[in-house]
Structure formats: C-alpha cells, structure tokens
Amino acid sequence: MKDRLGCYxxxxxxxxxxxxxxxxxxxxxxxxxxxxxARVAAKQNKKAAQxxxxxxxxxxxxxxxxxxxxxxxxxxxxxxxxxxxxxSESGCDPPSARTSATFIGSPANSxxxxxxxxxxxxxxxxxxxxxxxxxxxxxDEWKRVTSPNSPLPRSGHAWCRGGHSGGVYxxxxxxxxxxxxxxxxxxxxxxLEPATREWTRVESKGKSPPAxxxxxxxxxxxxxxxxxxxxxxxxxxxYLQDLWIYDCQNFVWHNPTPPSATMKPDxxxxxxxxxxxxxxxxxxxxxxxxxxxxxxxxxxxxxxxTKSVLRPVIHEDTWFLRITAPPTDIAVAPPQIRWEKxxxxxxxxxxxxxxxxxxxxxxxxxxxxxxxxxxxxxEGIDSEFFDTLYAWNIERNRFFQLLLRRGRAAxxxxxxxxxxxxxxxxxxxxxxxxxxxxxxxxxxAGVGELDLELSxxxxxxxxxxxxxxxxxxxxxxxxxxxxxxxxxxxxxxxEQGDREYTFDEMHAIDLKKLDGVKEIYKxxxxxxxxxxxxxxxxxxxxSNDSQSDDRDEIDGGVAIEAVKETSKPAQxxxxxxxxxxxxxxxxxEGVLDDRPQPRPFESLREFFxxxxxxxxxxxxxxxxxxDRATGPSVKELRKEAFGLAEVKWWDCREExxxxxxxxxxxxxxxxxxxxxxxKDSTGAGRRR
Numbered sequence: 001m002k003d004r005l006g007c008y009x010x011x012x013x014x015x016x017x018x019x020x021x022x023x024x025x026x027x028x029x030x031x032x033x034x035x036x037x038a039r040v041a042a043k044q045n046k047k048a049a050q051x052x053x054x055x056x057x058x059x060x061x062x063x064x065x066x067x068x069x070x071x072x073x074x075x076x077x078x079x080x081x082x083x084x085x086x087x088s089e090s091g092c093d094p095p096s097a098r099t100s101a102t103f104i105g106s107p108a109n110s111x112x113x114x115x116x117x118x119x120x121x122x123x124x125x126x127x128x129x130x131x132x133x134x135x136x137x138x139x140d141e142w143k144r145v146t147s148p149n150s151p152l153p154r155s156g157h158a159w160c161r162g163g164h165s166g167g168v169y170x171x172x173x174x175x176x177x178x179x180x181x182x183x184x185x186x187x188x189x190x191x192l193e194p195a196t197r198e199w200t201r202v203e204s205k206g207k208s209p210p211a212x213x214x215x216x217x218x219x220x221x222x223x224x225x226x227x228x229x230x231x232x233x234x235x236x237x238x239y240l241q242d243l244w245i246y247d248c249q250n251f252v253w254h255n256p257t258p259p260s261a262t263m264k265p266d267x268x269x270x271x272x273x274x275x276x277x278x279x280x281x282x283x284x285x286x287x288x289x290x291x292x293x294x295x296x297x298x299x300x301x302x303x304x305x306t307k308s309v310l311r312p313v314i315h316e317d318t319w320f321l322r323i324t325a326p327p328t329d330i331a332v333a334p335p336q337i338r339w340e341k342x343x344x345x346x347x348x349x350x351x352x353x354x355x356x357x358x359x360x361x362x363x364x365x366x367x368x369x370x371x372x373x374x375x376x377x378x379e380g381i382d383s384e385f386f387d388t389l390y391a392w393n394i395e396r397n398r399f400f401q402l403l404l405r406r407g408r409a410a411x412x413x414x415x416x417x418x419x420x421x422x423x424x425x426x427x428x429x430x431x432x433x434x435x436x437x438x439x440x441x442x443x444x445a446g447v448g449e450l451d452l453e454l455s456x457x458x459x460x461x462x463x464x465x466x467x468x469x470x471x472x473x474x475x476x477x478x479x480x481x482x483x484x485x486x487x488x489x490x491x492x493x494x495e496q497g498d499r500e501y502t503f504d505e506m507h508a509i510d511l512k513k514l515d516g517v518k519e520i521y522k523x524x525x526x527x528x529x530x531x532x533x534x535x536x537x538x539x540x541x542x543s544n545d546s547q548s549d550d551r552d553e554i555d556g557g558v559a560i561e562a563v564k565e566t567s568k569p570a571q572x573x574x575x576x577x578x579x580x581x582x583x584x585x586x587x588x589e590g591v592l593d594d595r596p597q598p599r600p601f602e603s604l605r606e607f608f609x610x611x612x613x614x615x616x617x618x619x620x621x622x623x624x625x626x627d628r629a630t631g632p633s634v635k636e637l638r639k640e641a642f643g644l645a646e647v648k649w650w651d652c653r654e655e656x657x658x659x660x661x662x663x664x665x666x667x668x669x670x671x672x673x674x675x676x677x678x679k680d681s682t683g684a685g686r687r688r
Contacts, residue, residue, distance in 0.1 A: 074152050074175065074184070087197050092144040094521045095133045096120065097504035099493050100155035104168060105483035107161045108194035111138045113481050113488060116192075117173065119155035120502060125178040128153035132197065137483060140463050140520070150199040151190050156213030158226070159192075163219035163275075165248035168192040169202075171226055174213040183232040185211035189246070205252045209244040214269030218280050218360075220323055222248045223335065225280055230269045230287075236310070239267035239287045243321070245335060254334035264339040265319045272358040272365050274394060279323035279337075281394050283345070283365070285315040286354045293603070305657070307601060312373065314352040318342040318397055346398035349390055355476030358392070359487060361511065365392040366402075366487050371476040371495075383495055385474035389509070405514050406469045465508075467516040472507050485512045488520070501525050596645075598652050600660045608645040615641035 101118025115133040119126055130153040132145040151157075157173030170190040176183045187210055189202040215229025224246040231238045241264065245254045258264055271285030291311040320340045326333035349356065353370030360366075367390045374382050389402040478492030490506045505522040595618075596611035608615070619640045623632070632640065 073177075078152065087145065087147045089134070089143045089145050089197065092133075092142050094142050094506065094523075095131065095144075096129075097491060097502045097523075097525075098129060098155075099477055099491055099502050101129070101479055101491070102157060102159045102170070103479035103481040103488070103490055104159060104161070105481050106134075106194045107166065107168065110484060111136055112194070113137065113483060114168065114192070114194070115479070115490065116159070116170070117151070117154050117157060118479075118491075121500065123500070126176055126180050127178075128155060128175055130154065132192075132199075134197070137486070137488075140465075145197045147197065147199055149201070151188065152186070154186055154213075157186070158215050158217040158229075160217040160219050160224065162191070162224065162248065164222045168194060169217065169219075169224050169246075171209065171217060172212050172215055172229065174232070185213055185231055187211035202246075202251070204246065205250075207255065208253045209242070209255075212240055215240070216271055216273035216282075218273045218275045220275060220279055221325070223323070224248065225273070225321075227273055227282065228265075228268050228271055228285065237288065239269060241265060241267035243337065245323075245337075247332070250332045252332055256334045256337045258337055258339050262339060263341055265317070266315065268315055270354065271315070272367070272392075274358070274360045274365055276320070276394070279321040282319040282321065283317075283358075283392065284356075287313050287315070289313050307603065309603070312354075314354050314372075316344065316348055316352050318345055342397055345392065346396070348399050349386075349388065351384070353386060353476070355493075356386070356390070357478055357480045359480040359482045361482045361485075361487070363394055365394065366390070366480065366482065366511065367392065368472075368480060368487075368489055369475045369478050369492060385476060385494060387471040387474040389471060391511075402511070402514060404469060404471070404509075404516060406516075466519045468519060469516050472505070472517060473503070475503060478503075482511075486510055595648055598649050598656050600656055602656075604646060604649050607649050608642055611645060612638070612641060615644045618644060 095115055098118030098120050102114075102116050104114050106112035106114055113135040115135070116131070117129055119128045121127075130151055132147070132150065134143045134145060135141070136143075151170060151173075152175070154173030154175050157170060159168055159170040161167075162169055168191070170192065171188070173186045174183055175186070187208065189204065189208065191200045191202050192198070193200070209226055210231070212229035212231055216227055218225050226244040226246070227242075229240050231240065242255065245256060246252075247254065265282060265285075266287065268285030268287045272283045274281050274283075288310040290308050292306045293309055294306060318341070320342055322338045322340060324336040324338075326335055349367075349370065351372045353372045356367045356370030358365040358367045368388070370386045370388075372384045372386075374384060391400045391402055392398070393400065472489055472492075473494065475492030475494045479490040481488045481490070487509050488506060489509070492503045494501045494503065502525075504525060506520040508518040508520055509516075596607075596614055598607045602610075616637055619632070619637055
C-alpha cells in the first residue's frame with residue numbers, strides 16, 4: 001500500500017521484498033537462463049535506441065521534431081535527477097548563457113543571489129536548464145546546487161519571495177522540443193528554502209492555476225500572487241488576465257473575482273508586478289490582439305477585403321490591486337480584491353518598449369533595456385534596442401532615468417586607495433594577533449604560532465573588477481536582481497537582422513552612487529548556428545544603413561559587422577527596377593511551377609518574409625558572373641525580389657481568396673503551426 005504522498009510504507013515495503021525473494025527462489029534454472037537471455041536482448045535494443053536518439057539530437061535527421069514525446073523526455077530528466085542522493089553544492093564557473101531564467105536576491109542571506117532555469121537557442125536547437133546557481137557577492141564565487149527533488153527544466157517561469165512565510169516560491173514555465181515544434185507548459189508550484197537549498201513541491205487543496213508561462217508573481221503578507229501570462233494552444237497564443245492568490249497558512253489557492261461593474265487589466269504577459277503595503281501594483285506588459293487590416297488592392301467597383309491579424313501591443317497602463325484579508329474567525333476564505341486603474345505614469349520611457357525587465361527596490365521598480373519594434377514596410381520589421389536604466393517611483397507613478405556619474409576618480413588613485421586599504425587590513429590583523437597572544441601567554445613572543453580567525457571578507461577578499469563608465473550593451477529580457485542597493489544585470493538578448501545573440505555576462509550598478517558599471521564577468525559570444533549565414537548578412541545590411549560605425553562590438557571578442565552599401569547614382573536603382581518589371585515574366589517562364597505559392601490568410605509581407613531567399617536567388621540567376629561585381633546592391637536586390645513576390649501574390653489572389661472563403665464557410669480560421677508562430681509570439685526566448 002502507498003501512503004498519502006504516493007510512497008510505500010516501511011512495513012509494506014518489507015512484505016513486498018520478502019514476497020519477491022520467495023518467488024525468485026522457486027524459479028528453476030531454465031527460467032533463469034531464459035530471463036538472462038531476455039535481459040541481454042533488452043540491453044542490446046536499448047543501446048541501439050540510444051544510438052539512434054543521439055544521432056537525432058546531433059541533428060543527423062532532417063525532421064522538424066514535431067513528433068517528439070515531451071512527456072517521455074521529461075521523465076528521462078526526472079530519472080537522471082533521482083541519481084542525486086542528497087543536496088550538494090560545488091564551486092563552478094559562472095553559469096552558461098541563457099535567457100528567460102529567474103534571478104533573485106536571497107531573502108535569508110544579504111550576500112547571495114539565486115539563478116534558476118532558462119533556455120538557450122543557438123539558431124537551430126533550444127536547450128532548457130534546471131540548474132540552481134548561488135552567487136556570493138562578497139566572495140565573487142559561484143556554486144551549483146544539485147538536488148534529488150528540484151523542478152524540471154523550464155524557461156518563462158516566475159518566482160518571488162515568500163513574504164511573511166519566508167522562502168522563495170516558483171510557479172509555471174514552459175518546455176519545448178529541441179526544434180520547438182511542440183511546447184509544454186507547467187502548472188506546478190514549488191518552494192525553495194534559501195538556507196538549505198531544498199526544493200519542496202507544494203501540493204494545495206482544491207483548484208490551482210492552469211499552466212502558463214510569461215506570468216508574474218509577487219507577495220502580500222501571507223499570500224503569493226500570480227497574474228497573467230500566456231498559453232500556447234494548437235491554434236494560437238492565448239494571453240491570460242486571471243489573478244490567483246495562494247494562502248501560505250491554509251495551503252489553498254483562491255481565484256477571487258473583482259466586484260461587478262469594475263474594471264480590470266487586459267490580458268498580458270511580461271508585465272511588472274510589485275508588492276505594496278495594501279496589495280500590489282501592476283505596470284505595462286505585452287500581448288497580441290486581433291485587428292482587421294486591408295488584405296490588398298481590389299478591382300474597381302468592389303469593396304476592399306480585410307483580414308484579421310494579431311497586432312502586437314505594448315501596454316503602458318498602471319493598476320493598483322487592493323487586497324482585503326478575510327476576518328480571522330473564518331478558517332478558509334478568499335481575500336477580497338479590487339482593481340483600481342491609476343493615471344498614466346509620468347515621464348514614461350519613450351518610445352514604449354517591451355522586455356524592459358523590472359526588479360523591486362525600496363518602493364520603486366528598476367528597469368533596464370527593452371526593445372521597440374517599428375514596422376517600416378511590408379518587407380519586415382525594424383527593431384530599436386535600448387541600454388537605459390529607469391527607476392519607476394510606485395507611489396508617485398513617475399519614471400526617472402538613472403544616469404551614471406562619470407570621472408569621479410582616476411584609475412591611479414583607485415589603485416593607491418586599494419593598496420592603503422590592504423595595508424590597513426594587515427595592520428589590523430597584526431594588532432588582533434598581538435592582543436590574542438597577550439591574553440593567552442601574557443607576552444607576544446609566540447604570536448607567530450597563533451591562528452587568528454578572520455572574517456569571510458578578510459579570508460577571501462573580493463577580486464578587483466573592471467569599472468566601465470557606460471551602460472552595458474543594448475538588449476531586452478535581461479535578468480535583474482537587487483541585493484542591498486546593488487542591481488545585478490545578467491544576460492539578455494540582442495537581435496541583428498535574423499541573428500539573435502544571448503549575452504554571456506553579468507554587471508553590477510550601485511543605485512545610490514551610480515559611479516560606474518562593475519563587470520562581474522564577461523565571456524565571448526558563441527557564433528550563430530544558422531543554416532543560411534549569407535542570408536543573415538544580407539538582412540543585416542539594410543538594418544545597419546543608418547549606423548555611422550563600421551562595427552557594433554558585442555562581448556569583447558565578437559562583433560556584428562555593419563556592411564556599408566556602395567553609393568550608386570539614383571538612375572542605377574531605377575534601371576534595375578525597370579528590368580525587374582519588364583523581364584520577370586519572360587525570364588521565369590520555365591520555372592513558374594517552382595516558385596513559392598501564397599497560402600490562405602497570408603499577407604504580402606508574410607509571404608515575402610517566408611520566401612525572400614527564393615526570390616533573391618531568382619534575381620541573382622539573371623545576373624551573369626561578370627556583372628555581379630557591379631550588379632545590384634543588397635538593398636536593390638531585396639527590392640527586386642519583393643517586386644517578384646508581389647506579382648506572384650497578386651496573380652494567385654483570386655484562387656487563394658476562393659480557398660479562404662471555402663475555409664471560412666467550413667469554420668476553419670487562420671492555421672499557423674507552432675514552429676512558424678513561435679517567431680512572432682511572446683514569452684521566453686525569441687518571443688517578446
């Protein structure tokens with residue numbers, strides 16, 4: 001029999017073992033030989049399956065990995081994790097590059113930071129982590145914690161301090177197949193004990209929040225609050241606006257509903273959710289809402305067709321969540337809540353940006369970075385990244401930009417001060433040693449034989465870290481944690497064209513002094529593992545035309561080159577455009593069947609983004625090798641390719657429109673695969 005926790009009791013376990021021994025003793029030698037042969041065959045089959053699996057992981061197969069059984073993958077993770085017999089810590093290098101992890105200051109130790117989970121995408125495959133790292137800010141040491149009972153690998157999860165109940169609470173997140181063909185969302189709830197590093201899965205009574213990622217958590221007295229997030233369904237990304245409150249005393253979840261005829265925030269993810277003496281405060285967030293756009297040109301006398309698309313929205317509203325605890329004489333009762341919309345914040349970051357992560361610090365939210373997407377044309381979206389540091393005063397509902405104070409001290413003077421400080425510590429240690437000798441022997445003759453206990457800071461002095469007088473590189477979705485008055489900025493993502501870079505570095509800024517940015521560690525970025533680097537470079541050219549520098553250096557050793565276009569007279573562009581318009585039908589008659597076809601409910605911009613490489617290859621096929629040196633520039637090449645795609649899109653408009661009408665009559669809406677939709681969705685990794 002199993003107990004309440006699903007484990008075998010000691011007495012029943014002994015009975016089961018004795019029964020097994022008795023049965024095994026009755027077997028004859030023949031049956032043993034049969035069993036031994038079966039085990040050998042099973043091992044051989046298992047080895048063959050493992051070899052086949054390794055080949056798939058290394059990318060030897062060309063499948064889209066949408067048939068991956070995520071449940072079996074997670075079960076394998078759990079089996080490996082059970083090999084750890086106890087909780088252990090070991091010194092290690094800084095954690096590997098990752099994004100959408102959780103980063104927080106320890107509520108039990110003012111010199112420790114916790115980092116858990118996250119994912120890394122190298123352009124082809126996604127890797128997920130369930131490592132717990134502990135960083136000691138006084139010793140500059142990283143430790144990796146292994147435990148037999150810790151959450152499975154994930155990203156896009158959320159955690160927060162436990163308020164009056166102590167500890168750190170974690171909920172939700174997501175996991176996907178390596179090629180992100182399928183997604184899995186968690187709805188498990190965990191508690192981490194900061195002192196012992198012990199994970200405990202929290203089992204609650206009754207109903208609990210549904211699975212999600214991209215949500216936010218905070219605390220209020222003995223309550224843990226969970227709000228928003230998103231879910232990936234088979235058809236679309238669904239954004240959430242529900243609020244869940246966990247009672248840490250009665251171990252039960254509540255899903256309170258606000259009073260009727262009152263407003264509440266729209267559905268969103270990646271918002272800022274901070275504690276307050278009377279409840280909590282919510283700001284901003286990101287979501288995608290349905291919007292009707294024009295499908296294209298129509299003939300005379302016909303109405304212009306419209307198409308429903310998902311439009312990205314960056315929220316800039318502020319909400320106060322007022323929480324009223326139930327009477328103490330009621331054992332289990334949900335708290336009363338009320339959403340109150342506040343005025344628009346004063347002096348908000350302009351333009352509005354997504355991925356500007358916030359961390360709570362003494363009644364204000366500290367935000368860094370962010371990205372603003374600008375749709376220039378139907379050829380693509382241009383993104384602007386930021387490296388600004390803002391403080392959002394929650395009570396005043398106003399933003400203030402935090403600027404570094406530069407040029408306070410010369411490097412030589414800092415070196416001298418460090419030497420003086422070191423000499424002072426040496427003199428202090430000698431004085432304490434002499435006093436200890438006098439207390440024990442009455443003389444200082446044997447002072448050299450005494451062992452003096454030093455503090456951690458004296459025994460392990462903090463290594464000297466370089467100080468830079470400029471903010472870290474522009475990025476979004478960086479992990480922020482605050483301990484004391486120091487904000488720590490870990491990782492983050494930067495995009496250039498189709499390339500995505502995950503920073504492998506950590507910086508620290510003193511929020512009171514603002515005397516520079518301390519570089520905790522910084523490692524070179526790994527090369528982008530994309531199948532078509534040439535196409536990525538061509539996309540980078542157009543996005544870097546407005547930059548004045550030849551390089552945009554990232555992470556010390558890796559730089560993203562901004563290719564400058566060769567200046568050409570205006571008539572050259574017109575000539576190539578004329579050639580494209582006159583010759584596109586005559587030169588492509590033999591390959592009409594090989595050209596890409598538009599899909600139902602696909603706009604011209606989406607069609608070109610999906611098939612731009614093919615159209616550029618067709619344009620280059622018309623240019624001879626001798627003329628390529630003086631042929632069209634990258635921008636002109638994309639323009640000609642877009643012209644070919646536009647003609648094809650309009651030529652197929654009639655039959656594609658008929659197919660759209662047929663699907664609408666059958667009740668079929670826009671069909672988007674998870675693999676394609678993940679590029680435009682929000683949340684962890686590449687998603688906003």
